[in-house]
Amino acid sequence: MKQFSPSCERNQEPILAVLREIFTAPGLVLEIGSGSGQHAVHFARALPHLAWQPTDIAENLPSIAAWRAEAGLPNLREPLALDLFADDWPVKQTRAVVCINTIHIVSWQGVERLFAGAGRVLAPGGILYVYGPYRYADRPLEPSNEDFDRWLKARDPVSGVRLFEDVNRLAGQNGLLLAGDRAMPANNRSIWWQKG
Numbered sequence: 001m002k003q004f005s006p007s008c009e010r011n012q013e014p015i016l017a018v019l020r021e022i023f024t025a026p027g028l029v030l031e032i033g034s035g036s037g038q039h040a041v042h043f044a045r046a047l048p049h050l051a052w053q054p055t056d057i058a059e060n061l062p063s064i065a066a067w068r069a070e071a072g073l074p075n076l077r078e079p080l081a082l083d084l085f086a087d088d089w090p091v092k093q094t095r096a097v098v099c100i101n102t103i104h105i106v107s108w109q110g111v112e113r114l115f116a117g118a119g120r121v122l123a124p125g126g127i128l129y130v131y132g133p134y135r136y137a138d139r140p141l142e143p144s145n146e147d148f149d150r151w152l153k154a155r156d157p158v159s160g161v162r163l164f165e166d167v168n169r170l171a172g173q174n175g176l177l178l179a180g181d182r183a184m185p186a187n188n189r190s191i192w193w194q195k196g
Ligand SMILES: C[S@@+](CC[C@H](N)C(=O)[O-])C[C@H]1O[C@@H](n2cnc3c(N)ncnc32)[C@H](O)[C@@H]1O
Pocket: 005, 007, 008, 032, 033, 034, 035, 036, 039, 056, 057, 060, 082, 083, 084, 085, 099, 100, 101, 102, 105, 106, 110
């Protein structure tokens, strides 16, 4: 049942360093697109002041549940089904939303759903954190991300590396203000917004 993602192994420490910095207060973190469940275990173990709620589409929940059962962490909640396209999210209010390597997988309508949902469920002052590759209007995309974008689109034409400016506009439309944008290893970014 347990799926293993090599990229999670590579990026979990650099992501954790950012999460430590921005999630200093106790509270609930809603993770969207938790994937294998490795990140949820790693972050919940390292950040015991947070209650970590992993979610994904239903077919991915068994792997997350298996990682969770093995870890036995009191602050790691049972995974819940959350499809970005569902009208009702299983979590109604949270201090933070985390979405790693998912914005370039789902369609643009899925990205719109993510920001609308985060704007709805985040408490005032709450944070939406995303991680992944992004384009920027003022500079060419890195060759590694150009290749990745081509690979994504060949696999599914609705996927693709998103333009930061488009995503940031969407954030603004949902009451989220840019709070940080940091370069990460392998031409990825950590970007986070705060609800006003
Ligand atoms: C590339 S994986 C990233 C998984 C994990 N966050 C990681 O970094 O390894 C993209 C994730 O998006 C999830 N996903 C795809 N469509 C979704 C949707 N409509 N709603 C919620 N999650 C979705 C997939 O199931 C998958 O877990």
